[in-house]
Amino acid sequence: MIQEWDITATNQHRAGRRRYQVAVLPVGAVEPHNFHLPLGQDLRHTNHVARESCALAWPRCRSVLCLPALPFGVDCNLMGFPLAIHVRQATLDAMVREVAASCRHYGIRKFVLINGHGGNDFAPLARQLQADMDVHVFVVDWWKVGRDRYDQIFPAPDDHAGVFETSVALALWPELVELDRAGDGATREFRFQALREGWAYTSRDFSRLSDQCAAGNPAGASAEKGAEYLELVISRIADFLAELAAAPIDEHFPFRGGD
Numbered sequence: 001m002i003q004e005w006d007i008t009a010t011n012q013h014r015a016g017r018r019r020y021q022v023a024v025l026p027v028g029a030v031e032p033h034n035f036h037l038p039l040g041q042d043l044r045h046t047n048h049v050a051r052e053s054c055a056l057a058w059p060r061c062r063s064v065l066c067l068p069a070l071p072f073g074v075d076c077n078l079m080g081f082p083l084a085i086h087v088r089q090a091t092l093d094a095m096v097r098e099v100a101a102s103c104r105h106y107g108i109r110k111f112v113l114i115n116g117h118g119g120n121d122f123a124p125l126a127r128q129l130q131a132d133m134d135v136h137v138f139v140v141d142w143w144k145v146g147r148d149r150y151d152q153i154f155p156a157p158d159d160h161a162g163v164f165e166t167s168v169a170l171a172l173w174p175e176l177v178e179l180d181r182a183g184d185g186a187t188r189e190f191r192f193q194a195l196r197e198g199w200a201y202t203s204r205d206f207s208r209l210s211d212q213c214a215a216g217n218p219a220g221a222s223a224e225k226g227a228e229y230l231e232l233v234i235s236r237i238a239d240f241l242a243e244l245a246a247a248p249i250d251e252h253f254p255f256r257g258g259d
């Protein structure tokens with residue numbers, strides 16, 4: 001069956017009869033995750049979340065369009081391990097800008113970026129595109145969507161290639177997870193209090209941070225945990241997409257008022 005929310009699957013006849021309201025663009029990364037997860041982890045899980053969210057939202061609005069994912073992310077701080085593929089933020093921004101301009105050309109002015117990699121930062125671009133093109137860009141870092149329920153599902157806050165990502169991988173592609181090769185994900189602590197307390201930021205060069213390109217122990221990961229979090233995230237994003245699709249862009253959008 002042709003899924004009309006999938007731009008790569010629909011056709012000109014069908015697309016010409018639709019008035020799509022929301023375009024969804026997943027953005028991932030290709031980078032090492034400890035020794036046990038696929039290099040395409042971020043690309044794969046972001047694509048999954050974006051596609052499933054669109055599929056779930058579609059029957060409610062019939063006006064959400066999922067674009068193919070941008071595969072690469074900002075990875076200059078992971079180049080000490082094989083095989084991270086680094087693309088500068090400016091390059092990503094240029095791609096997103098031109099994809100958004102194309103969607104705008106066809107009347108789509110609501111644009112949702114589903115981001116799956118912590119090194120990507122689209123907030124400044126969202127600000128700029130709104131000013132330049134009258135396009136409303138919404139950025140969703142998908143791993144944050146279920147934060148309020150995170151503690152009920154996972155044992156502790158987690159980072160790169162730990163319980164969280166390993167659980168997601170076990171839920172979606174267990175055949176690609178080589179858990180017996182995984183290191184313990186141990187990291188070096190910052191030597192400065194300001195960084196430990198989190199009120200000063202610096203880029204983490206992963207080859208200084210970790211010997212495994214990891215930050216988080218995968219022990220305790222399970223497919224059940226991953227599936228539970230994914231289901232929560234996908235249902236929330238689908239709700240947002242359906243709501244966004246139905247909302248007219250009036251003078252107060254995206255704020256309340258005037259009604």
Ligand SMILES: [Zn+2]
Pocket residue numbers: 033041042117160161165
């Ligand atoms: Zn990742």
